[in-house]
Amino acid sequence: MKTMLRLSPILLIFGLIAALWRGLYSNPKEIPSPLLNKLTPSFELPNLFNPQENLNNQLFKDKVTILNVWASWCAACVEEQMFIRTIAPSTSAQWIGFNYKDDRQNAMAWLNRYGNPYSAIAADTQGVVALDWGIYGTPETFVIDRKDRIRYKHIGPITFADWQKDFVPLLAKLNGEVD
Amino acid sequence: MNIFTDAHYQAMNVFCPPCENRGPVSNRHWISAFAGRTKKILLIFLFLFISPLSFAATQTNPDVYAFSTTTDTARFNTLLTQFRCLVCQNENLADSNAAIAADLRQQIYQRVLQGQSDESIQKYLVTRYGDYVLFAPPFKMNTTALWILPFLLLTGGLLSLGIVIQRRRKNT
DSSP: OHHHHHHHHHHHHHHHHHHHHHHHHOOTTOOOOTTTTSBOOOOEEEBSSOTTSEEEGGGGTTSOEEEEEEOTTOHHHHHHHHHHHHHGGGOSSEEEEEEESOOHHHHHHHHHHHOOOOSEEEEESSSHHHHHTTOOSSSEEEEEOTTSBEEEEEESOOOHHHIIIIIHHHHHHHHHOOO | OOOOOHHHHHHHHHHSOSOSOOOHHHHHHHHTTSOHHHHHHHHHHIIIIIHHHHHHHHHSOOSOOOOSSHHHHHHHHHHHHHBBOSSSTTSBTTTOOOHHHHHHHHHHHHHHHTTOOHHHHHHHHHHHHOGGGBSSOOOOGGGHHHHHHHHHHHHHHHHHHHHHHHHHHHHO
């Protein structure tokens, strides 16, 4: 008991070091989403290419989806688009674009220039729907399962390392899940 | 004697962050009342203190939020200080110039106008952005250490202090 008491300050300091050490490697810019494992927030947004048509949560029905938030004014999105373009054709999920606070003409010109890997793009010109999704910047990426639940959120551009580590195993798992 | 040429003024402009009120050339007329070294010192002070101030004044909260009652105004202003901006994370929603903060201010404004309670507005933000937006985190499983540890350390410290004092008394 006595030795335990004597050792307690040292143990305390080690505990503190461990906690601070961990803090060194955490990224405070990445805010964990409270929407994980919940149904996607319902939305109704115009199709970027055809503003008369509205897109909604039906997009995610019975499909594994990667929802990528981007904007033509976003510099990091260009870099990310270069990567997405190379992997999108062989991805075992549909890519849906979420055009955030953008001008329609600029957005379409941007896609012409950097490629369009998306099977559909919802345009959130005002950025109001984005608030329901907890979006606070670009790029951000959501992975949505067949039952319309958000399973993963990635903040910042997807790199090859992120893709290998976080997306590939998850997509394999989601594709293997039976309804 | 004026040691500053227009090129100097131009160069000084560079140090001013991208702000609306770029000072020197237009402000020169009221400094020219002073001559020589005084002017130089004044100019330095001007750039050190006035530019950032005018920068802050022109950039913060450009939107106007009008309420019909002062209670609502007060409620709105208090609410803004309770939530963290997601981009500039040390700033609250009242201080932040980030676009997302402006969007959230607008949402809170609409909700206060609709007469929603503080709790429901807080819930609106927390369901979307998590406890992270709160400056005062709630007591939960993952925040127990945060809330309990200070008290634990305090009682532990007092206890060991008591033991030490007791021992000393016995010895003397």
